[in-house]
Amino acid sequence: MKTKIFILPLLFVLFLSGCREQTFKKTKFLINSPCEITIIDANSYKAKKALKESFNEIEKVDKLCGYGLDSKVSEINLNAGKQPITVNNELFKIIEESIRIGDLTEGAFDITVGPLVSLWGFDTDKPSLPLKNKIISVLPLVNYKNIKLDKEKLTVYLAKPGMKIDLGGIAQGYAVKMASKKLKEYGIKKALINISGDIMVIGEALENNPWKIGVQHPRKQNELLTILEYKDKSIVTSGDYEKYFFSNGVRYHHIFVPQTGYPAKGTISTTIITDDPMLADALSTAIFVLGAKKGMAIVNKIRNTEAIIISETNDGTIITVSSELEKTNLKFNY
Template sequence: MFFKLPHSSVLYQYFLIILCLSLTSCELKNQKVIKRTQFIMGTLVEITIQESDNDLAQHAINKSFNEMSRLEKIMSTYLPNSELSQLNTLARRETKITVSSDLLKVIQRGVHWGKLSNGAIDITIGPAVKLWEFNAETPTLPDADKLQEATSFIDYKNIAIDGSSVSLKKTGMSLHLGAIGKGYAVDQAIGILKKMGVKSGLVNAGGDLMAFGLKKETEAWHIGIQHPRKPEKIIASLDVRDKAVATSGDYQRYFIKDKVRFHHILNPKDGWPENQTMSATVIADTVMDADALSTALFILGPNKGIGLINSLEGVEGMILSKLGSASYSSGFRNLPGLSL
């Protein structure tokens, strides 16, 4: 058996299939590129900004990392005292639990995308995720009967929201925000950088990223999408300015048993990893939406998934099947600076 986590090897693996191209040449007049990394929310987060005032830059980066750490303590299911863990423990038998504004926003958006994707992304997938134990030192396959039972608790329609209160209609349900929470954290980090006066930067949380401002005086940030099996190969590159990019892939967190790859992107319908897709990338206005939609696209596959992306304004996407064939949304080829 072989097990792989995104923090187990060389640096490019931290960034999955999204990486910034030629950052070392990113200099505006009188500005320096300042870059720092920190391990948060189960992945390596890199913040890169351009700023002439080093003290301001360091302070802004510190505040952004602190905000992401704060949100991790709210939304992580791996921290027993997190707000989400407490919600999962207490919000049973329709007990209403008042939640923070951050957690409420993410849950509401998760329900929204659950509806639009017909359950391809479902934040009530917690019972199935728990059985897989991808963070274990030696992961094993879950018991099939237990996994089938777990799927009976998966249904976003059983989340009840009343003002700032949340309840779960079925005992045994639990929420898991892995497909959306990290994106929200990146959005908030970007907001802090902008609020503090940073004009140009990029925040990359394990392949979920947003770039704002210009890398050079007249040039946007340029990012590349790596091949999930051949990290040295770029399958697409494009300019990104004030846009979010997120990728879901079967290589990010997985193990191999009997020559079969078992990864962390579970189909809510049966609790097993979706095995028809290698990676899915979405470009949207917020990282939270791009994060959620890349998961939905991955689960739905080329036909239904691209159909969903095409139905959304301001959203583009591409998907790579397990056979290596790529499919694109209707406007993907018109993205600025695109090279395929």
């Protein structure tokens, strides 16, 4: 009897402690980037299992979209102009979605920029300014409309020899999407996935607060441009301040205008806030290329989508925000 009297309060205490929300956080280096997942949940076992499984999803995407010689993406590129390559349903859908976003953004998002990325050396440690005639010579290889998909046979064919697809502008968003799907399958209601700045928040943070997401200042390392507060959203930023080099005082970065072969001018940072992390990832690149005016016109057409575009002009730095975001009176550190 004494033992029962002792055990009951103990069980009660254990029950109460089990109900308290805890934060579980883990970081891994995948897709060439630090990937961090934060889960807030009362069930330690469930949270740890969900963490593990969602990282497995990111690893799968890493293998699927990677550039190793044995990857499907490499096989598609090596067979450009030769033959269609059969891919799995997942990779087919990523390429299909990339083409759809290419259409949506009037060709500003184009996964066939691979030859340009290689020519400029942004896939190496030492990018450099290529000769103009070399840039012109690879431009015919850059056009997503030359990707031929066969839905029945699940094949991908690059119509011109030398074409190369580069999924760098969408793979991280897709990885975030797959990781979030896995977390939701495990019944996780509060989480944050951050793959190298591509962020998705699920539900709310602790104590029913919205998640606070800082936007990296494009010109001041370790400073934030602004802080956004969201729940159930994807927030992705593209900028010219991480992968770049200077030549004769001009900054050359890695986000190309597919039609000219040169890095986009004017925009220095674009942040997209929308529901789908894959769309957010691709749109942030496309809107960067299109610039504030054309870019914002497209953003306004897409449901539940907001943007912050920072441009450098002759009149100084201009911050353009989409209409709904403007109503929140965001403060900017610029």
